[in-house]
Amino acid sequence: MAKHIPVRRMADVKEPLVLFLIGMRINTFWRVWEWLPSFLAMGPMIVELYKNPELGFLRARTEMAGRTITVIQYWKSFEALEAYASQGDRKHRPAWTAFYKRATSGTGAVGIFHETYVVRPGEVESLYVDMPADFGLGGAVGTAQVGVRTESARQRKG
Ligand code: HEM
Structure with missing residues (x-):
């Protein structure tokens, strides 16, 4: 412990930073093949971010409540967060594309959300x-x- x-x-807090809440809600549990890929995509991104501190990520903590899983993240700046999300050679951009490919099934088995706050x-x-x-x-x-x-x-x- x-x-x-x-x-x-x-x-x-001596300088501005960013609090980023990101997560998913399992709307339909039995459609495992629809929500599991989104669930599994998060871990490797967090590992990538901890391994590359120059990306501006500070740290993260995961909370689970009922159907909703939330990852609380702290970033050095909004610009750093935005840049990571769009970099083609990092793990996020492919996950973004893959999510919308899966979402074409239109069942809404999994919801995703994020909220960004400048602190x-x-x-x-x-x-x-x-x-x-x-x-x-x-x-x-x-x-x-x-x-x-x-x-x-x-x-x-x-
Ligand atoms: C370390 C974890 C993650 C971070 C820091 C992150 C960050 C972001 C940010 C900043 C955006 C907004 C990009 C912009 O509009 O400029 C975004 C969008 C998006 N992310 Fe993530 N994300 C993460 C994990 C994931 C995961 C695991 C998925 C898989 C489902 C995902 C799917 C998406 C999708 C689909 C969008 C586009 C939403 C839209 O605008 O319609 N993200 N993400």
């Missing part, structure tokens, strides 16, 4: 107590210990 840090810490210093707040050092936004950008001037959420945001 990852070691957790007993003091109160906050993400140390700016002064517009974000976080707190971690007894959490592993590599968790969440703090894990992506580093953390600072909460002090007298950052006791409340409002102060940490400022």
